[in-house]
Amino acid sequence: MSTSDRTFRAAAAVVGAANTPFLKRGTATSSALKLALRAILDAADDAGVDAHDIDGFVSYANDDNEGLAVGAALGVKEIRWSSMVWGGGGGGVAAAVNTAAAAIASGQAETVCVYRGLSEADAGRQSYSKGHIGPLYGAHGVFAPAQICALRTQRLLEVDGVPREALAALVAAAYHHAQNNPDAVAYGRPLSAEVYADSRIISEPLRLYDCSRENDAAGAVIVTSADRARGLRQKPAYVLSGVQGSGPAWTESVENENPYSSAGFHPALVARLWEGAGVEPGEVDVTQVYENFSGPAVASLIDVGLVPPGAEAGRVMQLENLIAPHGALPLNTAGGNIAEGFVHGFGLIVEAVRQIRGTSPNPVPGADVSLLLGGPMAPLVSATLFGSEATV
Amino acid sequence: MTETRFPDVPDDLAEVVDRHGRAVAALDNETVLADFRKDRIGQLLGSARPPDGLHAAELLSIEPGPDSLYTAHIRYTGAGGAQAVFRSRWIAMDGTWRVTQVRNVPDTPPVTPFAEPSADGLDTPHWAGLAQRELRIQHCPACGEWIWSPRPICPSCHHDELEWPSVDPTGTVYAWTRTWQPFHPSATGHLPYVVVAVELPAAGNRRVVGVLLDGDGADVRIGQHVTAEFDHSADAAAYPLLRWRLS
Numbered sequence: 351m352s353t354s355d356r357t358f359r360a361a362a363a364v365v366g367a368a369n370t371p372f373l374k375r376g377t378a379t380s381s382a383l384k385l386a387l388r389a390i391l392d393a394a395d396d397a398g399v400d401a402h403d404i405d406g407f408v409s410y411a412n413d414d415n416e417g418l419a420v421g422a423a424l425g426v427k428e429i430r431w432s433s434m435v436w437g438g439g440g441g442g443v444a445a446a447v448n449t450a451a452a453a454i455a456s457g458q459a460e461t462v463c464v465y466r467g468l469s470e471a472d473a474g475r476q477s478y479s480k481g482h483i484g485p486l487y488g489a490h491g492v493f494a495p496a497q498i499c500a501l502r503t504q505r506l507l508e509v510d511g512v513p514r515e516a517l518a519a520l521v522a523a524a525y526h527h528a529q530n531n532p533d534a535v536a537y538g539r540p541l542s543a544e545v546y547a548d549s550r551i552i553s554e555p556l557r558l559y560d561c562s563r564e565n566d567a568a569g570a571v572i573v574t575s576a577d578r579a580r581g582l583r584q585k586p587a588y589v590l591s592g593v594q595g596s597g598p599a600w601t602e603s604v605e606n607e608n609p610y611s612s613a614g615f616h617p618a619l620v621a622r623l624w625e626g627a628g629v630e631p632g633e634v635d636v637t638q639v640y641e642n643f644s645g646p647a648v649a650s651l652i653d654v655g656l657v658p659p660g661a662e663a664g665r666v667m668q669l670e671n672l673i674a675p676h677g678a679l680p681l682n683t684a685g686g687n688i689a690e691g692f693v694h695g696f697g698l699i700v701e702a703v704r705q706i707r708g709t710s711p712n713p714v715p716g717a718d719v720s721l722l723l724g725g726p727m728a729p730l731v732s733a734t735l736f737g738s739e740a741t742v
Numbered sequence: 743m744t745e746t747r748f749p750d751v752p753d754d755l756a757e758v759v760d761r762h763g764r765a766v767a768a769l770d771n772e773t774v775l776a777d778f779r780k781d782r783i784g785q786l787l788g789s790a791r792p793p794d795g796l797h798a799a800e801l802l803s804i805e806p807g808p809d810s811l812y813t814a815h816i817r818y819t820g821a822g823g824a825q826a827v828f829r830s831r832w833i834a835m836d837g838t839w840r841v842t843q844v845r846n847v848p849d850t851p852p853v854t855p856f857a858e859p860s861a862d863g864l865d866t867p868h869w870a871g872l873a874q875r876e877l878r879i880q881h882c883p884a885c886g887e888w889i890w891s892p893r894p895i896c897p898s899c900h901h902d903e904l905e906w907p908s909v910d911p912t913g914t915v916y917a918w919t920r921t922w923q924p925f926h927p928s929a930t931g932h933l934p935y936v937v938v939a940v941e942l943p944a945a946g947n948r949r950v951v952g953v954l955l956d957g958d959g960a961d962v963r964i965g966q967h968v969t970a971e972f973d974h975s976a977d978a979a980a981y982p983l984l985r986w987r988l989s
Contacts, residue, residue, distance in 0.1 A: 604949075
């Protein structure tokens, strides 16, 4: 289809990106706000923009610090845009970037900051699922996202026939990539197949290493108009397309979501992702896929058409395919939520941008199209396709 | 002597298990923790619940299996004679024996503090139904849609007077998970336990979540038939809970 009539495509770009160090959860002495401010200042510095000039703020996953408070703390000149993506968990990670890009594409703001901070010092445990696990779960011993994703992953394996090894390969790729990333929590701590397979069961079929970490940290990216981006110091990572949402019979349904073993990227949403960018799945150079747990991440890749469904998934989900620089489907190239660190997937945004710049710890040579997938098996899912100058 | 009591068990294992039980009863945490597999201490500590006022241990049995593990049963006695039996599973590791699993037996489902209507009250008729030993699922009298989880109005035709018929509480396992991690204190003493999502043919194949009774060691498969039981094991003031059993 023609994309020339779409005003969103490449109207905005990420020009600054930063994470604070991924601290063990519960160890940060700063509040989530202070961590977020540090990340925002670093991202602004990375972009070469004055943080006082940020005029929009976007966050997701019910971040405790609203844009107005963040803007006041930074002493910005004016706030033109402040919004929160609804939906718990990592489903909003790409949607937050898309929202910033939409604000810019529509002229509502010029320099928008997307941020997320987590510090158990003020947010407590499990802030990622607050308000999403009600009595129809809790009465029956279902307390955590791990158990919900385990139920769905079990069906993915037992009925759809996705091999267990597909999950293992995704985890192995994350740990492999983390060994080149000094900022990763798992840096210097490679994971053998034996240790993975023998790790404690959290909720069958998920074992310890199938689960994301939890960290105290923050991340921020600066999004601005394409015109302004070209004059700044970093290679712009253009937002080619962005989607968010949930299909019919999907969201907040206490295990009545359909199709049940999907990650939630329904066909109409997936079509808009590719058509909005004018990109085919085969043109994706590198992918950052949100792994709250390994099973939902594999389901995401199946949903968007990067991996075939069922038993065939095992053919693509092989370690050598999933690693940079030469794999056919390199993913989570900084280690992801599983091996780099967890701030509700913010590290995945930063890494998707680094791949376009060529500054990833595991660069994919000549990466022009970089995919970010957020969600999965959560009430909300979202995705962003980033492109280099060559794609514009 | 332990050698004669447990003929199919290595002597050193019998000694370690016997000493472990006595250390648990003596609240000798240092010794107890040293017996646990290092990479699962937190999970093991949160899995089993001893009686209050714990003071005595009696080693009941040790036998080989499953697989290369050994299984021990130890009965602990607390204040007022309250008792609990722990089943521990032991693995040869680091030149000694370590606990790799532990649970209370018999297997009982968790009773949590969340068994009550949601704050918005949408599911209140469901809970009221449970008190009458009925499984009530939301239904639209106008278009016939079965609705779960409950909604304020019918998502299909937008009729806003919904009904709550009692439906046949039988179905099939649509998905299942056996949870080992102590995510909440109320799970301790019941781990691991199996949660099933049950598809209800009597309610348009809507699915409800519940604990599978006797899930310990059960070979659970998607598609198996299950029947509900109304569990009154919590105190009388609480709502009964729908539990499921393979049928």
